[in-house]
Amino acid sequence: MKIPEINTVCFIGAGTMGCANAITAGLAGYKINIYDLSSASIESVPIRFKEIGDYIVQQGICPQAMVDYVVSQIEVTSDLTAATAQADLVSESVYESLTVKREVHGQLDKVCPARTIITTNTSTFMVSDIEDVVTASRGGLFAALHSHLGSVLIDIVGGPRTTQNTVDILERYVLSLNGMPLVLKKENPGYVLNAMLGPVLGTAMLMRQANVANIEDIDRAWMSQGDITIGPFGLMDLFGLNVIHDSWQHPKSTPEYRENKPKIMALIMPYIESGELGGKAGKGFYTYPNPAYAQQGFNESNASDLERNLALLSSALINGAVVLAANEIATPEIIDNAWKVSMVTPQGPFELLQRMGGEAYLKRLDTQLAGGWFGTELTLPVKAYIKQYYL
Numbered sequence: 001m002k003i004p005e006i007n008t009v010c011f012i013g014a015g016t017m018g019c020a021n022a023i024t025a026g027l028a029g030y031k032i033n034i035y036d037l038s039s040a041s042i043e044s045v046p047i048r049f050k051e052i053g054d055y056i057v058q059q060g061i062c063p064q065a066m067v068d069y070v071v072s073q074i075e076v077t078s079d080l081t082a083a084t085a086q087a088d089l090v091s092e093s094v095y096e097s098l099t100v101k102r103e104v105h106g107q108l109d110k111v112c113p114a115r116t117i118i119t120t121n122t123s124t125f126m127v128s129d130i131e132d133v134v135t136a137s138r139g140g141l142f143a144a145l146h147s148h149l150g151s152v153l154i155d156i157v158g159g160p161r162t163t164q165n166t167v168d169i170l171e172r173y174v175l176s177l178n179g180m181p182l183v184l185k186k187e188n189p190g191y192v193l194n195a196m197l198g199p200v201l202g203t204a205m206l207m208r209q210a211n212v213a214n215i216e217d218i219d220r221a222w223m224s225q226g227d228i229t230i231g232p233f234g235l236m237d238l239f240g241l242n243v244i245h246d247s248w249q250h251p252k253s254t255p256e257y258r259e260n261k262p263k264i265m266a267l268i269m270p271y272i273e274s275g276e277l278g279g280k281a282g283k284g285f286y287t288y289p290n291p292a293y294a295q296q297g298f299n300e301s302n303a304s305d306l307e308r309n310l311a312l313l314s315s316a317l318i319n320g321a322v323v324l325a326a327n328e329i330a331t332p333e334i335i336d337n338a339w340k341v342s343m344v345t346p347q348g349p350f351e352l353l354q355r356m357g358g359e360a361y362l363k364r365l366d367t368q369l370a371g372g373w374f375g376t377e378l379t380l381p382v383k384a385y386i387k388q389y390y391l
Contacts, residue, residue, distance in 0.1 A: 358390025
């Protein structure tokens with residue numbers, strides 16, 4: 001059911017994320033406009049609508065007739081002024097370039113009504129990287145509203161000028177979509193989910209690049225945790241290897257980033273150059289439409305060093321989660337819930353840590369550190385937090 005503060009929602013960017021979010025909001029009863037500057041993107045909207053609609057119907061979320069009606073009511077245009085004229089909320093999902101996003105939000109500030117809440121769906125940049133391009137009066141109405149494709153989890157992050165009222169409205173808007181709002185206490189690169197998932201994917205790629213294990217055995221190790229149906233390499237194929245590549249193009253000031261980026265690029269660039277970008281391209285780390293990891297018996301095959309591989313991957317997850325809690329981005333309970341809901345896994349990182357015990361985890365981490373898997377700068381706050389709360 002709609003909330004009273006919002007009637008019309010405008011989605012900037014007619015890609016998969018914009019179209020998926022548009023249908024979701026339309027199903028909740030909101031009037032929807034989609035804007036894109038590219039005529040090619042606009043022409044592809046019906047195809048995206050069908051793909052997304054088919055998935056929604058297959059998941060039993062709603063009947064086909066309802067999806068068809070919602071899609072028929074969505075207005076798609078290349079006229080930014082017309083698209084935003086009645087907007088109470090704008091959600092931007094354009095190309096992950098800081099220059100592009102800043103330019104777009106500067107334009108949005110000028111054309112949107114004074115009441116309009118403007119949000120960015122970026123998974124790479126922080127609100128404070130963008131929000132200074134909008135006026136003082138708009139600053140309180142500017143925030144991040146970040147969706148995870150295929151998940152009910154939606155991050156809400158305020159910036160330096162965002163008002164609590166804006167955050168409250170966005171939280172109720174997400175609830176009206178039957179989504180799970182995750183309101184961060186403060187800004188954080190990668191928000192919550194990506195701040196944990198990124199290290200897991202990065203560790204998987206480093207393991208493969210170092211010939212510690214093959215792709216299948218790394219995924220088998222991850223999938224050995226209960227009813228998990230996809231591993232790190234399968235996930236990267238799902239996201240698109242170009243997306244993984246682009247995520248490593250934003251420099252970080254850490255020694256781990258400087259050391260690991262060349263190794264990651266050495267692994268991923270041959271796929272990029274050959275156009276093997278993952279599931280939608282028909283080939284990535286796996287071959288589609290019937291990837292090996294989805295075949296019956298895949299997880300039953302004998303995997304070499306399964307326990308060691310799982311230990312490295314789960315340590316990457318736990319370390320990322322602990323850093324979030326130590327930096328007071330979110331509580332352990334919220335972090336665990338975000339991970340379980342988004343990744344459809346039986347346990348969150350803090351539950352894994354609790355089950356293992358702080359002392360045992362620190363011993364394992366020291367062994368992995370000695371093997372060169374995690375950097376000292378990263379693990380110092382992890383060790384301090386675990387000593388404080390788990391010993």
